[in-house]
Amino acid sequence: MTDKVRVRFATNRNPVSGPDLFGPKYRDNNPKHYVTGSIEVYRLSNLPDTGWVPDSNSVQIDPPIDASVFQPTTQNHNDIVAFARDRVAAELASARASQYGLILLPGFDSTFLGSMSRAAQVMSNYKAADIFCFSWPSQGKLDLASYKADRDAAAKSANAVADSLRRLFAVLRALKANLPVLHLVPHSMGNYALQNAVQLIPAKERNTLLFESAFLMAADVNYDALSKASELKPLITLAKKVLVYKNGGDLALSLSGSILLNNYPRLGQWGPRDLSKLSKTVNSIDCSDVGSTQGDDGGSHYGHQYYRLSPWVLNDVVQVLAGIPANKIAGRLPAIPDEGGRAWWIPYDSGAASSGRGKPRKNEGKPTRRKK
Numbered sequence: 001m002t003d004k005v006r007v008r009f010a011t012n013r014n015p016v017s018g019p020d021l022f023g024p025k026y027r028d029n030n031p032k033h034y035v036t037g038s039i040e041v042y043r044l045s046n047l048p049d050t051g052w053v054p055d056s057n058s059v060q061i062d063p064p065i066d067a068s069v070f071q072p073t074t075q076n077h078n079d080i081v082a083f084a085r086d087r088v089a090a091e092l093a094s095a096r097a098s099q100y101g102l103i104l105l106p107g108f109d110s111t112f113l114g115s116m117s118r119a120a121q122v123m124s125n126y127k128a129a130d131i132f133c134f135s136w137p138s139q140g141k142l143d144l145a146s147y148k149a150d151r152d153a154a155a156k157s158a159n160a161v162a163d164s165l166r167r168l169f170a171v172l173r174a175l176k177a178n179l180p181v182l183h184l185v186p187h188s189m190g191n192y193a194l195q196n197a198v199q200l201i202p203a204k205e206r207n208t209l210l211f212e213s214a215f216l217m218a219a220d221v222n223y224d225a226l227s228k229a230s231e232l233k234p235l236i237t238l239a240k241k242v243l244v245y246k247n248g249g250d251l252a253l254s255l256s257g258s259i260l261l262n263n264y265p266r267l268g269q270w271g272p273r274d275l276s277k278l279s280k281t282v283n284s285i286d287c288s289d290v291g292s293t294q295g296d297d298g299g300s301h302y303g304h305q306y307y308r309l310s311p312w313v314l315n316d317v318v319q320v321l322a323g324i325p326a327n328k329i330a331g332r333l334p335a336i337p338d339e340g341g342r343a344w345w346i347p348y349d350s351g352a353a354s355s356g357r358g359k360p361r362k363n364e365g366k367p368t369r370r371k372k
Contacts, residue, residue: 003043005052005120008078010036011135012160013112019056022112024139024149031137031156032067034164036079041120047296048309052117052124067163072170080168083132087180090129100181100212100321101130103168105161107188107220107304108150111140118308122185125314126321134161136193147256154189158196166201172210183321184214184239187307188252191219191232191267198234207237214239215317217307218247218268220256226272226282242282243320245313246271247291251302275339283326286335286345287313312346 012034013022027033040058045051062076075081080103087101104122106115115135123131136157139146172179186194198206214235225231226242236242246268247253253266265273271284290312291303306313312331319329327341331350335343 003124005041005043005123005131006038007041007054007116007119007123007131007133008036008038008080008083009116009119009133009135010034010080010160010164011112012157013135013137020111020113021056021059022135024111024137024153026137026153026156027064031153032159032163033064034067034160035061035064036076036164037061038078039116041116043120043124048293048305049296050117052120054113054116054120056113065160065163067159070163070166072167074167080132080164081171083130084168084171084180084182087130087182088175088178091180092178098127098322099129100183101132102126102128103182103184104131104133105184105186105190105194106133106135106138107190107218108138108147108154109140109142110135110138114140122308125308126185127318128183128321134164134193136161136190138189144259147260150189151192151260154193155196157193158200161193161197162200165197166205169201169205169208169210173205173208179210181212182210184211184235185217185307186214186219187217188268188304189220191216191221191225194235195221195225195232198232198238199230201234203234206234209238209240211239213241213243213320215307215320216242216244216267218250218253218304219244219266220253221267223265223267223270224273225267226278227274236279236281240281241320242279244268244272244282244284245287245307245317246284247303247306248286248288249291249303252304271343275342280340280342282342284335284339284343285316285332286343288345289348290346312348312350316346 014025016023038060041054043052091099104119112135119131119133137153138150250269253269257266290310291306293301293305293309332344332346335345
């Protein structure tokens with residue numbers, strides 16, 4: 001069994017010698033400098049964390065880009081503009097209505113190669129045709145000092161992420177009638193990088209629906225971020241649907257909120273504050289029953305990796321991507337309260353999963369309700 005995925009990427013990480021390719025620092029010591037490229041990733045096993053293996057020898061790197069000088073007409077072979085144009089060509093050439101591409105922003109505790117591996121895994125599990133990944137300089141370590149460094153890096157990478165998105169938006173606005181079907185998938189602290197990036201994009205460039213949907217997975221941002229123009233509210237005008245997947249048992253977000261962020265609730269743990277007051281295009285999906293997954297050695301992912309591994313969550317996501325209406329998606333039930341038919345939960349006994357991978361352990365990943 002060998003599957004191969006070509007992952008296009010952008011990164012403002014520093015290049016290093018050897019198979020790792022990129023490290024945890026900034027390119028040229030400047031977070032605004034980044035490169036685009038592509039790499040082939042192979043599925044060599046079904047192991048949850050190391051089953052997909054990037055081939056460092058296959059990497060292709062384009063000329064560097066300086067986000068300080070926005071040049072929307074400049075195109076590299078593997079950049080997000082080429083990605084979008086190739087998606088248009090593929091969709092026009094195919095009779096399949098299910099063709100779509102994903103744009104992934106990985107979370108904290110991720111190396112460059114780890115991000116490429118997860119991008120390939122997400123593309124396969126979401127049944128997408130293509131994927132583009134922006135790998136910002138996470139330390140790739142799970143400890144307090146690294147978390148703080150990652151949060152700083154996610155914020156400082158905003159210019160590079162924004163530059164890449166502005167290039168994409170420019171080509172999408174020019175296409176008008178033939179927009180490719182693209183879905184945005186920020187995970188964990190990738191949501192924080194996205195939040196900082198959209199603030200740097202002029203409003204006139206982001207006031208059009210350009211994404212079919214945005215999947216905010218285990219979002220490490222404030223739970224009222226979608227209500228604030230200075231945070232993630234601009235995303236509502238960019239995506240036809242905004243889906244917040246949350247897990248009350250997400251220990252990673254519990255620690256970040258309680259220890260580092262003055263007990264401010266996280267969007268990926270509690271869901272959107274005042275959902276009923278947000279646009280009707282925003283939905284919340286509670287994964288607390290099914291959010292626990294395990295790594296290669298059986299160790300816990302602390303309720304934070306369900307977006308790529310939980311069979312129940314993947315079943316839900318694939319149906320959303322297929323365009324099935326929210327109230328027709330198999331395996332989910334209305335939450336209590338249901339916020340006008342926009343709040344859902346995925347029960348463990350829904351029968352949506354066909355395997356035991358991602359099965360919650362006793363007392364882990366149980367649903368948690370925040371008091372009003």
